[in-house]
Amino acid sequence: MPETSKLPIVMCFSGLDSTGGAGIQADIETIISMGSHPAPIITALTVQDSVSLSRYQATDSIIIEQARAVLEDMPINSIKIGMLGSIEHMENIHSLLIDYPNIPVILDPVLQAGGGGEMMEAEGEDALCELLLPLTNILTPNAEEARRLAPAADNLDACAQEIMDYGCEMVLITGADEASANVENRLYSGNRLQEVFSWERLPHSYHGSGCTLSACIAALLAHGLEPFSAINEAQEYTWESLKHGWRPGMGQYLPNRLFWAREEAEDHLDS
Numbered sequence: 001m002p003e004t005s006k007l008p009i010v011m012c013f014s015g016l017d018s019t020g021g022a023g024i025q026a027d028i029e030t031i032i033s034m035g036s037h038p039a040p041i042i043t044a045l046t047v048q049d050s051v052s053l054s055r056y057q058a059t060d061s062i063i064i065e066q067a068r069a070v071l072e073d074m075p076i077n078s079i080k081i082g083m084l085g086s087i088e089h090m091e092n093i094h095s096l097l098i099d100y101p102n103i104p105v106i107l108d109p110v111l112q113a114g115g116g117g118e119m120m121e122a123e124g125e126d127a128l129c130e131l132l133l134p135l136t137n138i139l140t141p142n143a144e145e146a147r148r149l150a151p152a153a154d155n156l157d158a159c160a161q162e163i164m165d166y167g168c169e170m171v172l173i174t175g176a177d178e179a180s181a182n183v184e185n186r187l188y189s190g191n192r193l194q195e196v197f198s199w200e201r202l203p204h205s206y207h208g209s210g211c212t213l214s215a216c217i218a219a220l221l222a223h224g225l226e227p228f229s230a231i232n233e234a235q236e237y238t239w240e241s242l243k244h245g246w247r248p249g250m251g252q253y254l255p256n257r258l259f260w261a262r263e264e265a266e267d268h269l270d271s
Contacts, residue, residue: 007037008077008222011067012215013093015044015056015083015110021254022208027080027215029257033237034219036077039070044085050207050251053118058085064092071100077222079103080215083110084120087127094131104221107136107168108214109145125149134167138227140214142174160188172231176201176209187231197232199239206242207252213238 010031017023024040031038041063047054070076079097084090097105109128111120120128125148133139133149141149141163143156150162160171170189178184183199216234221227244259 007035008219008224009037009039009074010078010080010215010218010222011039011041011070011076012080012218013041013043013063013067013082013084013089014080014211015046015085016042017046017048017208019048019050019207019249019254021050021252022211023083026208026211026255026257027082030212030215030237030241031080031219033257033260034216034223036219036222039074039076041066043089044083046083050247050249050254052251056083056085058089061088061092063089064096067093067096071096076100076103078218079105080218081105081107081132082211082214084124084128086121087124090124090127090131094135097132097135101135104137104218105132105135106138106140106214106218106221107132108140108210109149110210111145111148129163129166133163136168138170138172138214138217138221138231139163139168140172140174140210140217142176142210143178146171146173156186157188157193160186160193161191164188164191170227170231172213174210174213176206185235187228189227195228197235199235202239202242202245204242204245204247204253206245206255208255209238209242212241212255212257 012027014024028038044056044058046056146159150159153159173186175184185197187195217230220230241255241257244256245253247253
């Protein structure tokens with residue numbers, strides 16, 4: 001465990017989900033679990049529960065002032081981008097990333113809430129592709145998001161290729177919502193499929209799994225892991241969070257991103 005004064009720092013741009021299942025709280029819990037320090041920037045406020053999203057409201061341009069103030073004060077080791085809320089946010093974050101080209105960028109393209117409901121304004125997908133994909137090191141769409149970002153493609157391999165053509169270095173397409181016996185996550189880089197990861201399919205539907213995965217990758221990159229190792233370890237942590245998940249409301253299960261804390265407490269009580 002690193003000294004407190006040397007914790008790697010992850011800046012995360014995400015929406016506020018008041019259920020605590022996804023969004024900025026998911027980022028914070030995950031990043032802290034990985035022994036890193038989160039620098040959170042809230043891009044949108046949402047009205048949602050564990051069943052569905054009702055509406056959202058993007059925050060204003062103060063988020064870029066917040067981000068630049070932190071970047072000028074602290075050494076940011078990676079940047080995680082989730083829900084963006086508006087094209088204006090994309091434009092401003094694009095300018096920010098141009099000014100800090102050496103910080104790894106992990107982008108989770110949040111287009112729709114897990115329980116349903118659009119989370120991006122009209123023409124937002126085109127803006128995302130043009131403004132942010134060229135500056136992204138690792139993109140983590142689910143299969144449906146990949147299809148929406150590459151509508152001309154006729155399969156997931158072609159989707160990944162079209163996405164990488166924008167300049168994105170690596171694409172991890174997750175398959176939890178696909179009709180397969182196991183969950184298959186497909187990693188692409190260098191214009192080809194690099195690895196297919198297979199995970200036991202858990203019995204429930206989960207709210208916040210994508211946020212957990214992308215934030216974990218960002219935190220592990222901040223620690224200096226190379227991308228493939230970070231992607232592999234982040235999937236394991238996410239799967240364990242879902243395995244230990246719980247259902248506090250009437251809809252989806254929420255990941256238990258602090259499952260390790262209870263296990264450590266139980267081990268302490270048993271010793």
